[in-house]
Amino acid sequence: MQGRIIRKQGSSAFIELLPKVYSVDVKRLNVKMDENGTINGSMNIIYKNLDALTGRKVFNSLNEESVIKRIESLYKPIEIEKIRLNNKRNLEKPFAITVKYSADNQTEKINKKIYFSPLFFLGAKENIFKLEERNYPIDYGAAWMENKEVIIQVPQGYKVEKTPENITIETENNVADFSYETMLKGDKIVVKVSTKINFPVIPFNFYKELKDFYTKRILKEKEKIVLVKE
Numbered sequence: 001m002q003g004r005i006i007r008k009q010g011s012s013a014f015i016e017l018l019p020k021v022y023s024v025d026v027k028r029l030n031v032k033m034d035e036n037g038t039i040n041g042s043m044n045i046i047y048k049n050l051d052a053l054t055g056r057k058v059f060n061s062l063n064e065e066s067v068i069k070r071i072e073s074l075y076k077p078i079e080i081e082k083i084r085l086n087n088k089r090n091l092e093k094p095f096a097i098t099v100k101y102s103a104d105n106q107t108e109k110i111n112k113k114i115y116f117s118p119l120f121f122l123g124a125k126e127n128i129f130k131l132e133e134r135n136y137p138i139d140y141g142a143a144w145m146e147n148k149e150v151i152i153q154v155p156q157g158y159k160v161e162k163t164p165e166n167i168t169i170e171t172e173n174n175v176a177d178f179s180y181e182t183m184l185k186g187d188k189i190v191v192k193v194s195t196k197i198n199f200p201v202i203p204f205n206f207y208k209e210l211k212d213f214y215t216k217r218i219l220k221e222k223e224k225i226v227l228v229k230e
Contacts, residue, residue, distance in 0.1 A: 022196075023144040024048035024094075027122055031152045035109060039120065040102040043075075050142045052095040059097070060088050071099060075121045078103045112229040114158065118182070118191040122148050123221040127214045134207040145196045152189040152225075159230050160184060164223040171213050174198055175206060178217050182225075189225065 026048075030041040047055040059067055068080045082100040087093040107116035117123055154160065169178040176197050183190045195217060202210060 021049050021142070023050035023140075023142040025051050025144070025146045027146075027148045029120070029122060029148070029150045031120065031150060033107060033114075033116075033152070033155055035114070035155065037105050037107040037109065038102065039106045041100075043078075043099050043101055045097040045099075047095045051144070052091075055095045055097075056088065059085060059095075067097075071097065075101075077105070078121055113161070114155070114227040115224045117222055118150055118152060118164075118189065118225050119148060119193065119221050120150070122150065124214075124218045127211065127218060129207070129211040129214055131207075134204050137204050138202040138207065138210065140197055140200055140202075142200050143196075143198050145194070148191075148193040150189075150191040152191070154187045154189060154227065157230055158227040160189060160225065161228040162224075162226040163189070164220070164225070167220060169213065169216055169220075171206075171209055173206075175202060176210060176213050178213070178220070180220050193221065 024047070026044075026046040028044040028046075030043075031039050032041050033039045059070070062070065064083065067085065068083055071083065072078055072080055078099075078101045080099050080101050084098045086096040086098065088095070103121060106120050107114050109115075163182040163184075164180065166181045167179070171177070176195075178196075179192075179194045181192045183192075
């Protein structure tokens with residue numbers, strides 16, 4: 001999509017109206033858990049490009065208490081013990097938020113087993129697309145990428161019995177793709193999830209396939225890991 005820039009001296013040229021780079025959102029979560037369902041650890045949120053611009057607009061005008069309330073509302077049911085905003089004014093670097101958190105009722109214990117979704121409060125909750133049909137384009141403002149990495153410390157005395165299968169989902173015409181990968185590294189579980197929308201504007205006739213893509217992504221992010229007591 002192009003527009004025309006008209007300069008003071010009378011010359012003009014076509015310019016791109018939509019960003020050429022991805023808007024990037026990276027979340028890294030470190031998790032320790034106990035047998036009662038409580039988790040705690042640290043979370044890093046990194047915004048790049050258009051997401052960094054949006055993040056600065058939202059958070060730079062807030063005091064620390066308001067920032068904490070905003071983050072806690074976005075990632076219920078966490079409680080934030082400590083927070084730090086990085087690169088609030090340095091526009092050459094990503095805007096980043098680091099928190100120390102805790103959250104209750106994140107796992108379910110049945111007999112000798114613990115069940116939990118490894119994305120915890122980072123998992124997608126519901127499909128943003130509700131309508132059966134849509135007659136106008138989906139405008140994201142920019143192509144975007146969301147990466148989530150969760151590192152889970154397996155509680156002492158437990159071992160991993162089951163993890164979700166690794167999967168890649170791709171739509172036609174390279175509109176969107178999703179990947180989900182689980183790895184075991186010693187006494188830690190590492191989960192990496194990536195979602196990409198590759199165009200700023202998606203035609204309305206692709207709506208049903210995009211809606212189905214979101215549904216599959218949400219269902220995958222809700223799958224559980226099972227730990228069993230040794």
